[in-house]
Amino acid sequence: MTLYALFSACLHIPYSQVGRSANYAVKRENDALYIFFQGSSGKNDWKNNLDFPVKPYKRMGKTVWFAHRGFLRTWKEIEPFLADEISDKSVRKIVIAGYSHGGALAMLCHEYVWYHRPDLRTTTESYGFGSPRVFWGIPTAKLKARWTKFTVVRNLNDIVTHLPPALLGFKHTGTLLEIGTRGKYSFVEAHLSENILKELWLYENRN
Secondary structure, eight states, X not given: OOHHHHXXXXXXXXXXXXXXXXXXXXXXXXXXXXXXXXXXXSHHHHHHTSOOEEOSSSOOTTOOOEEEHHHHHHHHHHHHHHHHHHHOTTOOEEEEEEEXXXXXXXXXXXXXXXXXXXXXXXXXXXXXXXXXXXEESOOOHHHHGGGTXXXXXXXXXXXXXXXXXGGGTEEOOSEEEEESOTTSSOTTGGGSHHHHHHHHHHHHTOO
């Protein structure tokens, strides 16, 4: 599936809501599991966007990292509803995608799969379209390995992909794929789904 097709599916698939503002969807195709997270859809989402870093797990041993508390809180609402789907041994490939606020959840879901399904580390790929930053601190090489196959797709000038500010210690994980042309859109326009779709189509058909 192309990035254009994956993002289009992320925008149009019917979502289920749990908690106050946690929206997810799953789709099974043979032995492949697709997991989607909806973009910001209410005040609670934007309240979650402005929060502080915390440990994602109570017992972390020597491998300690910190995640944005608001996004982590929302992920924890969804996690129980995805646990059985992810642990299903008939699943041999997982693709995760999220837009905006949902991109942050895709990053946390990717790490959950990496931890709970080590057999799928080479066949799991994840994408955060217009995703904000989630990881806080300085990632070690061991931690970076968890998000090797996670990609943040940034339409140049997209303000959301620069939040929370790096000056506060937040960072993107995985690979940063930049599309579009700097200055073509305003900071807000670059984040609009229709403009990300347009630039994805141009990116994938540039040759």
